[in-house]
Amino acid sequence: GESVGLHLPTLSVQEGDNSIINCAYSNSASDYFIWYKQESGKGPQFIIDIRSNMDKRQGQRVTVLLNKTVKHLSLQIAATQPGDSAVYFCAESPSGYALNFGKGTSLLVTP
Amino acid sequence: GAVVSQHPSWVICKSGTSVKIECRSLDFQATTMFWYRQFPKQSLMLMATSNEGSKATYEQGVEKDKFLINHASLTLSTLTVTSAHPEDSSFYICSARDPGRRYTFGSGTRLTVV
Numbered sequence: 001g002e003s004v005g006l007h008l009p010t011l012s013v014q015e016g017d018n019s020i021i022n023c024a025y026s027n028s029a030s031d032y033f034i035w036y037k038q039e040s041g042k043g044p045q046f047i048i049d050i051r052s053n054m055d056k057r058q059g060q061r062v063t064v065l066l067n068k069t070v071k072h073l074s075l076q077i078a079a080t081q082p083g084d085s086a087v088y089f090c091a092e093s094p095s096g097y098a099l100n101f102g103k104g105t106s107l108l109v110t111p
Numbered sequence: 112g113a114v115v116s117q118h119p120s121w122v123i124c125k126s127g128t129s130v131k132i133e134c135r136s137l138d139f140q141a142t143t144m145f146w147y148r149q150f151p152k153q154s155l156m157l158m159a160t161s162n163e164g165s166k167a168t169y170e171q172g173v174e175k176d177k178f179l180i181n182h183a184s185l186t187l188s189t190l191t192v193t194s195a196h197p198e199d200s201s202f203y204i205c206s207a208r209d210p211g212r213r214y215t216f217g218s219g220t221r222l223t224v225v
Contacts, residue, residue: 008152034214043117043204043216044155089154091214098145099206099214101155 008087010106019077019109023090023102026071030092034099035064035075037086044089047075077107085109113139113209117217124195124224132190132220134205140185141207145214146178149202158203161188195224 013019025033031052036044050057050064050073057064063076073090087106091099114137124130134144142163147155159180160168167180177199179191192199204219 036216041202041219041221043115043219046213046215049213093214098157098160099155100157101147104154 008104008106010108012108012110013080015080015082015109015111017080019075019080019084019107021075021077021088021105021107023073023075023105024071025073025090025092025100025102027092027094027100028068028071029094030100031095032093033064033066033073034091034093035062035073036089036091036101037084038089038104039086047088080107080109082109082111113137113207113211113213113215115205115207115215115217117205117220119220120218121221122223124222126196126224127194129191129193130195130222132192132203132205132222134188134190134207134217136186136207136209136215139207139210141188141209142185143208144182144188145206146180146188146190147204147206149204149219151202155204158190163188192222195222197224200224 034049035047038044048059048064061078065074087104089104090102093099116135118133144161146158149155158173161180161182163182169175182188200223205217209215
């Protein structure tokens with residue numbers, strides 16, 4: 001069901017620092033994981049994905065780490081910029097079904 | 112890249128009326144599309160899976176008679192909120208898997224029921 005009245009956890013970082021956003025997932029059958037960025041009033045935007053047969057994947061300024069043992073996913077953003085300020089969601093998918101989204105983390109980049 | 116277009120981007124309607132939201136895959140075909148709802152400062156919650164040419168699959172707790180889904184073609188799914196009430200005010204977002212197997216999202220529809 002839906003959660004009511006929750007506030008998103010917030011991570012505040014200084015411009016130029018590295019950011020690490022964490023996510024715990026619950027479905028051990030999930031084999032595909034994605035990080036999305038959502039700006040206010042917009043739909044989620046794909047950042048990076050990883051399949052369960054990997055434990056690390058790198059993109060441009062971003063790295064995703066997957067620890068299947070403890071069902072943990074993290075997103076690392078290098079040299080964080082003001083344009084990175086947004087809400088970040090992890091999502092999981094068991095074998096191609098619809099995505100299940102995590103609670104989200106609000107990233108605030110200060111100058 | 113693949114684009115999912117959602118329309119309208121925002122709508123205000125009176126309580127008791129119905130509102131239709133369209134979701135189109137612009138440059139690919141999608142036999143399956145997904146509809147999500149998002150309340151302020153919360154995550155996206157899956158409402159239903161829309162299947163081309165067959166009935167939608169609704170998540171537990173989502174009223175299928177209130178949220179009518181039609182997926183009449185390989186590029187279009189519609190969500191109709193019937194007899195809308197203020198508690199239906201939310202951000203509705205659709206998604207489809209593109210040919211690269213990635214989930215692409217529409218830009219969302221902000222529904223306000225007054």
